[in-house]
Amino acid sequence: MGDERTWTITQLADEYGITLRTIRFYEEQGLLTPARNGAHRVFHEGDRVRLALVLRGKRLGFGLDEIKKIIGMYDAEPGEAGQLRYLLDQIAVRRAELEQRRRDIDATLAELDEVERRCRTDLDALRTDMSDPA
CATH class of the missing domain: 1.20.5 (Single alpha-helices involved in coiled-coils or other helix-helix interfaces)
Incomplete structure (x- = not known):
């Protein structure tokens, strides 16, 4: 697990063309759950995938509540x-x-x-x- 790729908030923002504030907002909404290294956020592959899903959902016109439900269903029943x-x-x-x-x-x-x-x-x-x- 020590070799798992991670990203900083700036790297994700640059990759997806969004602001740091947007990523922090999605984190506040519980859509992203980065680890912390002191004051720095450390994003793992799961966070990156969830961010891509959130952005796709927004482009398709889904609200954050719907996106959250869809993403949350993956790990829970059903x-x-x-x-x-x-x-x-x-x-x-x-x-x-x-x-x-x-x-x-x-x-x-x-x-x-x-x-x-x-x-x-x-x-x-x-x-x-x-x-x-x-």
Whole structure:
């Protein structure tokens, strides 16, 4: 075990392109549990993997509570199979939310297109009226 690779907080922050404050926040939330060497944090492979999972979860739009639950399920009952089933359920929920958001965006864009078309038509009519000496 003495040969196990470790990382400093700065190395992890640099590797993942995040701030030291972000890593400390995830530690405060119980998502990371680095060892201590005096005042210095020592991160092991498990912390590095958990950090990658947290960041991936955030990119996918999961909240920290959901991420914490998913990560915590790996080591507790129902174990990895339960973790994977829960994650699949959460993916389905997230996908449905994003698909609804996409439909909402498409509807908004269509409405903007219609308003823009009407504005251009009205503007053209005003120009025609202004140039007509009648």
